[in-house]
Amino acid sequence: MPTILVTGCSSGFGLDTARLFLDRGWDVIATMRTIDAAALPASDRLRIVELDVTDPASVTRVVAQAGPVDVLVNNAGFGVPSPIELTEPETARSLFETNTLGTLAMIQASLPGFRERREGVIINISSSTTLKPLPLIGLYRASKMAVNAITESLAQEVHPFGIRVHLVLPGRAPETRFGANAMVHLRGRNDADYGPMIERILAGMQDRSGPVTHPSDVTEAVWRAATDPASPFRLAAGADAEAWMAEASG
Numbered sequence: 001m002p003t004i005l006v007t008g009c010s011s012g013f014g015l016d017t018a019r020l021f022l023d024r025g026w027d028v029i030a031t032m033r034t035i036d037a038a039a040l041p042a043s044d045r046l047r048i049v050e051l052d053v054t055d056p057a058s059v060t061r062v063v064a065q066a067g068p069v070d071v072l073v074n075n076a077g078f079g080v081p082s083p084i085e086l087t088e089p090e091t092a093r094s095l096f097e098t099n100t101l102g103t104l105a106m107i108q109a110s111l112p113g114f115r116e117r118r119e120g121v122i123i124n125i126s127s128s129t130t131l132k133p134l135p136l137i138g139l140y141r142a143s144k145m146a147v148n149a150i151t152e153s154l155a156q157e158v159h160p161f162g163i164r165v166h167l168v169l170p171g172r173a174p175e176t177r178f179g180a181n182a183m184v185h186l187r188g189r190n191d192a193d194y195g196p197m198i199e200r201i202l203a204g205m206q207d208r209s210g211p212v213t214h215p216s217d218v219t220e221a222v223w224r225a226a227t228d229p230a231s232p233f234r235l236a237a238g239a240d241a242e243a244w245m246a247e248a249s250g
Contacts (some may be wrong), residue, residue: 008076043176053102099143128241169211213238
């Protein structure tokens, strides 16, 4: 059976991706910063591994212990909506260290094995916000745009070695923790100037009346990228993401 390694599996897209590939018969290495074995069903095809993508020693250890894998999904990441003016420097650094440099670390650690076997798939979870500027997510968006740039060049660099590389761009996903985490972070701010904008954006994050991205949209996009050699380099995940991609390309 093929093997997939997925980062950031404690919740959200990573958790659902691990479940989907388990259900479809794959061997799954599900990594998470803090182990929660209850998050996934017991299976002899599942390994749950502690991983901090911002810790080089942790990345090296996990990739070595994983052994040969067929697909790497870089999903670990987080978002902290905040006006750029009010974003603490440590928060900005953490966004890039996790979302961008953590993805880079996993790629660099995994590529020697892929190159040696002359096969493999790397799937990086980005964001449809990279297609369209929005307030309060400038630094999150910047960290994901950096992932896009890395992935675009990487695809060209490793194609001669038989390695496929893909970007999956989810849209707004009210069913995940992103909106709830945003509410906790932003509701703590009492800024007279940014307050109305914050309330409007928070309401939009939780609005389920229009086109949104469901977790299944993302997992199916990852499945397509992993299993279909003819799948496009960029895969929009969700009706809203597809609309934004069409708008950006048109």
